[in-house]
Amino acid sequence: MRARTLAIALGSALALASLTPRRAQANPVETFGMGSRSTAMGNAVTADATDFSANYYNPAGLVGQKRLLIELGYVYAHHALQIDGKDNHVDDVRGLTVGLVAPGEVAKIPFAFGLGIHLPDSRVFRVRALDQQQPRWELYDNRAQRIVFAANLAVKPFPWLEVGGGLSFLAGTKATLDVTGDIDAGDPSHSNLRHQVDANLNSIRYPQFGVRVLASDKLRFGAVYRGQFHLDIDIDANVAARFVGVPLTSAITTSEVDAFLPQQVALGASWDPLDDLTVDFDVTWVDWSAYQPAVTRVTADTKLITDDPALYGLIPAKAAPTVVVPPGLHDRFVPRVGVEWRRPLGDKDRGHRLSLRAGYSYEHTPIPDQRGVTNYVDADRHALSAGLGLSMHHLIDELPGDVRFDVHGQLSILPERTTLKDDPADLIGDYRQRGRIYSLGATLGVAF
Amino acid sequence: MRPRTSHGSRFTRLTRLTRLALLAALPLAVACATLAESGRGDVALPSNLVGPFRALKRGQSCTGDVCTGVDELPASTLNGMIAAPSTPIARAGAALRLGTFDDLHLALYVARDVDVGAPATIVRMESSDARTFAAGDVTEAIRADQPWEGGAIGDPWVVRADGEVGLYYAVHPAQGAGGDPAQTPGLARARAGDAAGTTFTKDGALTLDGPKGAWETEPPRAPSVARDDDGTWHLFYGSGVAIGEATSKDGLHFTRVGLAPSLEPAPPGPATLPDGVKPPFDDRAVDDPCVERAVTETGRTIWRVLYTGLDLRGGSGIGYAARYGDSGPLSRNPASVFSTKLHARAPAYARFDSFALLFPTQDTSSNLVAYDPRKQGLGIAISPSRTFLPISE
Numbered sequence: 001m002r003a004r005t006l007a008i009a010l011g012s013a014l015a016l017a018s019l020t021p022r023r024a025q026a027n028p029v030e031t032f033g034m035g036s037r038s039t040a041m042g043n044a045v046t047a048d049a050t051d052f053s054a055n056y057y058n059p060a061g062l063v064g065q066k067r068l069l070i071e072l073g074y075v076y077a078h079h080a081l082q083i084d085g086k087d088n089h090v091d092d093v094r095g096l097t098v099g100l101v102a103p104g105e106v107a108k109i110p111f112a113f114g115l116g117i118h119l120p121d122s123r124v125f126r127v128r129a130l131d132q133q134q135p136r137w138e139l140y141d142n143r144a145q146r147i148v149f150a151a152n153l154a155v156k157p158f159p160w161l162e163v164g165g166g167l168s169f170l171a172g173t174k175a176t177l178d179v180t181g182d183i184d185a186g187d188p189s190h191s192n193l194r195h196q197v198d199a200n201l202n203s204i205r206y207p208q209f210g211v212r213v214l215a216s217d218k219l220r221f222g223a224v225y226r227g228q229f230h231l232d233i234d235i236d237a238n239v240a241a242r243f244v245g246v247p248l249t250s251a252i253t254t255s256e257v258d259a260f261l262p263q264q265v266a267l268g269a270s271w272d273p274l275d276d277l278t279v280d281f282d283v284t285w286v287d288w289s290a291y292q293p294a295v296t297r298v299t300a301d302t303k304l305i306t307d308d309p310a311l312y313g314l315i316p317a318k319a320a321p322t323v324v325v326p327p328g329l330h331d332r333f334v335p336r337v338g339v340e341w342r343r344p345l346g347d348k349d350r351g352h353r354l355s356l357r358a359g360y361s362y363e364h365t366p367i368p369d370q371r372g373v374t375n376y377v378d379a380d381r382h383a384l385s386a387g388l389g390l391s392m393h394h395l396i397d398e399l400p401g402d403v404r405f406d407v408h409g410q411l412s413i414l415p416e417r418t419t420l421k422d423d424p425a426d427l428i429g430d431y432r433q434r435g436r437i438y439s440l441g442a443t444l445g446v447a448f
Numbered sequence: 449m450r451p452r453t454s455h456g457s458r459f460t461r462l463t464r465l466t467r468l469a470l471l472a473a474l475p476l477a478v479a480c481a482t483l484a485e486s487g488r489g490d491v492a493l494p495s496n497l498v499g500p501f502r503a504l505k506r507g508q509s510c511t512g513d514v515c516t517g518v519d520e521l522p523a524s525t526l527n528g529m530i531a532a533p534s535t536p537i538a539r540a541g542a543a544l545r546l547g548t549f550d551d552l553h554l555a556l557y558v559a560r561d562v563d564v565g566a567p568a569t570i571v572r573m574e575s576s577d578a579r580t581f582a583a584g585d586v587t588e589a590i591r592a593d594q595p596w597e598g599g600a601i602g603d604p605w606v607v608r609a610d611g612e613v614g615l616y617y618a619v620h621p622a623q624g625a626g627g628d629p630a631q632t633p634g635l636a637r638a639r640a641g642d643a644a645g646t647t648f649t650k651d652g653a654l655t656l657d658g659p660k661g662a663w664e665t666e667p668p669r670a671p672s673v674a675r676d677d678d679g680t681w682h683l684f685y686g687s688g689v690a691i692g693e694a695t696s697k698d699g700l701h702f703t704r705v706g707l708a709p710s711l712e713p714a715p716p717g718p719a720t721l722p723d724g725v726k727p728p729f730d731d732r733a734v735d736d737p738c739v740e741r742a743v744t745e746t747g748r749t750i751w752r753v754l755y756t757g758l759d760l761r762g763g764s765g766i767g768y769a770a771r772y773g774d775s776g777p778l779s780r781n782p783a784s785v786f787s788t789k790l791h792a793r794a795p796a797y798a799r800f801d802s803f804a805l806l807f808p809t810q811d812t813s814s815n816l817v818a819y820d821p822r823k824q825g826l827g828i829a830i831s832p833s834r835t836f837l838p839i840s841e
Binding site for chain 1: 490491492493494495496498499500744745746748750751768769770771772778779780781785
């Protein structure tokens with residue numbers, strides 16, 4: 001009980017410390033789900049998640065958890081995304097998932113604190129901004145390469161109502177690079193440059209809120225709002241050096257949106273037509289029309305301090321400003337469905353249980369046909385998932401609660417899409433894109 | 449002494465707990481066993497392989513045992529230039545691939561100065577690595593030895609068809625046909641019966657029928673020819689400041705396509721431009737077409753034309769224009785696909801499976817203030833620009 005009180009106090013402190021929420025995040029959870037049970041059910045768990053995955057799907061569900069729950073898992077996703085039949089080697093996504101749900105009561109009001117973390121084991125996050133003409137798998141290439149950290153609180157003010165909300169955290173970057181010294185144009189290896197870096201990883205917080213209505217023992221409804229987020233990377237480089245013996249100054253600024261997650265609203269229902277069967281439905285509205293692509297905007301102001309006219313044209317004074325073509329994404333509704341069938345294992349009184357799960361979701365691509373200079377590659381996505389859960393009650397005396405072990409697999413099918421360029425003089429030209437994404441994961445949970 | 453069964457039960461419980469702990473530690477161990485790696489996601493990206501081009505580098509820099517950069521050219525060459533025999537080169541013209549897939553074996557056909565003055569021969573230079581051309585690999589393809597050639601030929605173009613290699617070339621008006629521009633035949637053809645294009649027999653001058661457009665102020669030059677699916681030959685040629693097109697059923701007797709040019713210089717930009725914005729690279733003239741007919745990944749016929757763009761400020765660069773289908777004007781890409789301070793022009797082009805090489809004629813020094821025929825060479829550049837060729841020996 002002391003641990004539970006401590007956890008609640010910690011959660012409250014986190015919430016109070018973060019009263020100025022900003023925006024929500026592009027993250028691997030968005031693409032590959034959180035927790036094996038929820039992912040196996042097609043992520044259609046807005047009204048049904050009560051484990052640590054509720055930190056993402058619906059914080060209100062946290063208070064539906066009756067025991068202190070600690071979960072640890074691993075997820076691995078492999079992209080097999082192709083353009084013109086050639087694999088583009090989009091990075092795999094893999095990482096640990098760690099979660100905590102700590103329920104309790106305050107003034108006889110059920111209360112819970114939740115923590116959900118996805119910790120990539122290859123990179124905490126990746127900054128990748130490209131020329132807008134370069135083809136890239138816009139929704140899979142870089143957006144899932146980052147850490148997720150979410151803390152939520154939930155209360156149950158009435159027996160039929162659960163309300164929750166919280167914050168997720170990430171860091172934006174603001175950096176300054178100062179370079180001084182001599183540049184040897186003939187032999188760069190003889191250049192003598194000194195540099196200083198001053199970088200700040202500023203905390204960015206973004207909100208989510210959810211409600212869950214327990215209409216009856218067999219029917220639940222849920223709704224959740226996730227805020228918009230964009231992760232900005234700003235780098236200023238100041239050069240003061242001598243170039244072919246002439247003083248040179250240059251101020252270069254790059255500014256980009258490294259990751260963007262549009263705001264979204266998810267509505268869900270969870271129904272138990274039989275005691276051992278649950279069917280979940282979700283539909284999510286995603287505000288893709290507000291999307292900002294990860295395109296570098298560069299400005300440069302360079303000056304050679306000289307009276308020699310022959311040197312004037314040696315280095316352009318200014319770089320052409322980057323004109324970002326609006327991506328023109330369309331809002332989308334994403335339907336999801338999931339089903340879970342539970343079966344007692346062995347003697348029914350022992351409380352051991354086996355669960356079989358399956359799910360499906362369809363995401364119509366929000367990216368319009370790339371007929372112009374941009375090449376944001378994407379295709380529709382059919383995600384088929386399945387999973388298995390094993391729950392054992394009072395396995396040993398040291399663990400009087402449940403031990404849960406869930407596994408899941410997900411196959412995403414991206415059918416072929418054809419890109420035809422209006423301008424025959426386009427340097428990229430026509431292409432076809434399609435792919436598969438294979439995802440596997442497991443979650444081990446202990447409920448005390 | 450405790451009963452054996454009790455001791456065994458406690459041992460079993462501890463083992464179970466240990467097993468659970470080990471199970472929980474498994475993902476941690478997996479995570480720790482993986483190593484961070486550089487991100488990718490940009491492998492085998494689509495490209496028309498027509499630019500932007502990057503000049504090949506001879507830029508490896510070594511300090512002690514540590515070397516950085518790449519070395520795509522032999523040490524004897526200038527940066528961005530192929531190693532060619534020392535006799536001055538007047539103009540590149542065409543590349544003929546002799547290998548398959550990404551094999552770099554090819555032949556370049558080059559108009560060559562015998563002395564300072566007009567080119568009188570077209571030579572064939574063969575290389576197994578597309579970068580090193582030894583003197584022994586240079587043979588004469590044709591010489592301006594016919595009276596109607598007037599001792600001046602150039603602008604070579606080669607095309608493979610029906611097991612032969614056709615060599616199209618220009619007869620320059622300054623000396624051709626007795627020095628009368630109005631009587632110069634303009635263009636001519638020779639053919640080689642071998643697929644390697646080594647020994648040519650001249651067919652004679654091309655005929656170019658049909659009314660001239662007002663833009664065609666000079667005899668045709670810089671021929672570039674390809675054939676479509678129904679066997680029609682399409683000839684693109686330079687004249688005045690524009691590029692025109694003519695078609696033929698036999699590759700020798702051509703008829704002009706309309707009165708308008710296929711490609712004109714870019715319209716001049718506004719008098720004042722925003723900071724950093726450059727005026728068009730081809731607002732004075734377009735010339736030296738280098739044509740390729742292909743089918744896109746989605747099955748559309750496309751004609752691609754690389755060309756020389758000359759600007760009003762004395763610069764030049766290589767441009768790219770194209771069209772869908774076998775007829776119609778060309779659409780130009782507003783940006784130059786290859787531009788240096790060496791006055792790159794007259795592109796020769798070789799497409800391989802995964803990359804393409806560009807061989808422009810260019811100055812051998814960026815300090816030239818005027819054209820110097822003794823300081824011309826062949827550049828070499830690659831697209832996609834992030835592709836690197838293996839070190840040339």
